[in-house]
Amino acid sequence: MDTNTTSRQRALVVGLGISGTASALRLHRAGWDVVVLEKAPERRRGGYFIALFGTGIAAAERLGIAGAVPDRADPSGASYDIDRTGRRRRGLGYANLPGKNRLVVRGDIEDAAFSALPDEAEIRYATVPTALAQDFDGVDVEIRDLNTETTTIERFDLVVGADGLRSTVRRLAFEPEQNRTHRLGYMIAAFSLPEPVPGYRKQDGLILAEPGRSVWVFSFSDRPPTVLFSYRTDDVDAEFTRPAIDSLRAAYGPEPTGSTLGWLLDQFEKAPDHLFDSAEQVHLEHWHRGRVVLVGDAAWCLTLYSGMGASTGLAGADLLGTMLERHPDDVPAALRDWEEHLRPFIDYHLRSGVSMRSFFTPANQKELLLRSVVNHLSRLPIAQKLLAKTKTDSADARMKSLDIAAAAA
Numbered sequence: 001m002d003t004n005t006t007s008r009q010r011a012l013v014v015g016l017g018i019s020g021t022a023s024a025l026r027l028h029r030a031g032w033d034v035v036v037l038e039k040a041p042e043r044r045r046g047g048y049f050i051a052l053f054g055t056g057i058a059a060a061e062r063l064g065i066a067g068a069v070p071d072r073a074d075p076s077g078a079s080y081d082i083d084r085t086g087r088r089r090r091g092l093g094y095a096n097l098p099g100k101n102r103l104v105v106r107g108d109i110e111d112a113a114f115s116a117l118p119d120e121a122e123i124r125y126a127t128v129p130t131a132l133a134q135d136f137d138g139v140d141v142e143i144r145d146l147n148t149e150t151t152t153i154e155r156f157d158l159v160v161g162a163d164g165l166r167s168t169v170r171r172l173a174f175e176p177e178q179n180r181t182h183r184l185g186y187m188i189a190a191f192s193l194p195e196p197v198p199g200y201r202k203q204d205g206l207i208l209a210e211p212g213r214s215v216w217v218f219s220f221s222d223r224p225p226t227v228l229f230s231y232r233t234d235d236v237d238a239e240f241t242r243p244a245i246d247s248l249r250a251a252y253g254p255e256p257t258g259s260t261l262g263w264l265l266d267q268f269e270k271a272p273d274h275l276f277d278s279a280e281q282v283h284l285e286h287w288h289r290g291r292v293v294l295v296g297d298a299a300w301c302l303t304l305y306s307g308m309g310a311s312t313g314l315a316g317a318d319l320l321g322t323m324l325e326r327h328p329d330d331v332p333a334a335l336r337d338w339e340e341h342l343r344p345f346i347d348y349h350l351r352s353g354v355s356m357r358s359f360f361t362p363a364n365q366k367e368l369l370l371r372s373v374v375n376h377l378s379r380l381p382i383a384q385k386l387l388a389k390t391k392t393d394s395a396d397a398r399m400k401s402l403d404i405a406a407a408a409a
């Protein structure tokens with residue numbers, strides 16, 4: 001077993017997504033030696049559309065990476081509500097959501113944080129934790145190298161589980177009943193288009209919303225759009241029993257697709273990679289146990305419907321560093337303080353992840369009708385003023401802009 005021979009404390013970060021990379025960066029800045037394990041054989045690139053709100057931007061600024069996170073929004077873009085027959089109307093899009101934001105793809109934030117990592121941060125790809133045993137002073141972690149198929153045990157002062165919705169660290173360190181995720185009864189599929197949607201400008205966004213299913217095309221100023229399919233299901237497991245494209249074609253059938261939806265489904269089938277998953281939240285009584293802490297989707301997966309997963313991943317990592325600096329010799333106290341400051345904010349966004357489902361995908365005919373009434377009203381000049389005010393002054397806008405580490409200070 002390796003022993004810790006330096007006086008610097010040693011942290012293991014599991015996962016090289018937004019939350020893990022930001023945690024590694026912030027912990028290093030707080031004076032920790034950092035080792036990162038990533039299951040994948042190499043870094044992933046690109047990814048789907050993400051709106052980074054004020055909370056995430058403030059954290060990115062403190063992490064020193066905000067300048068490297070672009071804003072790919074195109075102010076000349078329009079958002080259209082479309083239907084299968086090809087009818088289009090101007091409607092409310094992502095840009096109308098409360099809170100100012102930067103539009104990026106997930107890889108933009110990961111790249112910005114990764115580029116800022118110091119050389120001393122040791123990154124091990126194709127490597128996973130397989131067991132954790134902690135005592136008062138530290139955590140012994142059994143680590144498996146998937147390439148060489150060898151296992152070693154190393155000791156750390158802190159383990160950060162930033163390994164996403166289906167976190168291994170959560171499974172290894174928390175009781176089995178804490179490991180149940182909460183399915184929202186919706187499936188999501190996301191991928192990148194190679195080119196703009198035929199018949200639309202590259203900067204235009206599209207939404208096709210029907211009871212229980214929707215498709216969104218998110219556009220950018222300087223790269224092809226990304227697409228999100230989101231649909232309701234009563235049987236999540238059944239959706240995984242066949243290729244993703246078959247589940248999508250079944251969910252968006254049996255009616256004729258029309259040209260745009262048909263083209264989007266064909267593009268999904270041809271895409272070199274895609275995400276296909278069920279929308280699930282993580283609800284934990286605590287996000288830490290002793291010297292093990294979960295950050296980001298591993299701890300509180302809000303789902304894409306909240307629009308705050310990336311922002312809270314960055315903010316959670318940033319605040320973790322602040323609290324470890326505040327309690328330099330007492331990791332459990334730092335983790336308690338961290339959770340206490342973060343909890344009310346995350347609970348708010350967990351609730352909004354549930355309520356905002358209907359903004360993305362109306363559950364039924366009634367919600368669809370409501371959506372078209374709101375869309376219709378939004379074209380009135382008075383509503384435009386109200387929308388502009390909501391964007392900056394509403395409670396939701398404030399919760400999306402809260403600078404968590406500054407508030408904790």
Ligand SMILES: Cc1cc2nc3c(=O)[nH]c(=O)nc-3n(C[C@H](O)[C@H](O)[C@H](O)COP(=O)(O)OP(=O)(O)OC[C@H]3O[C@@H](n4cnc5c(N)ncnc54)[C@H](O)[C@@H]3O)c2cc1C
Binds near residue numbers: 128165
């Ligand atoms: C379609 C879609 C749209 C979204 N839109 C938005 C948005 O507009 N705004 C927003 O803020 N958020 C959005 N989100 C949510 C946001 O993308 C996530 O909350 C965020 O990326 C989570 O980052 P993470 O680092 O916590 O987890 P992940 O991105 O899941 O990263 C986990 C990492 O851990 C690695 N890993 C997993 N298991 C292991 C293991 N056993 N050992 C080692 N490594 C492991 C994985 O390979 C991965 O690299 C969206 C999500 C989706 C799916």
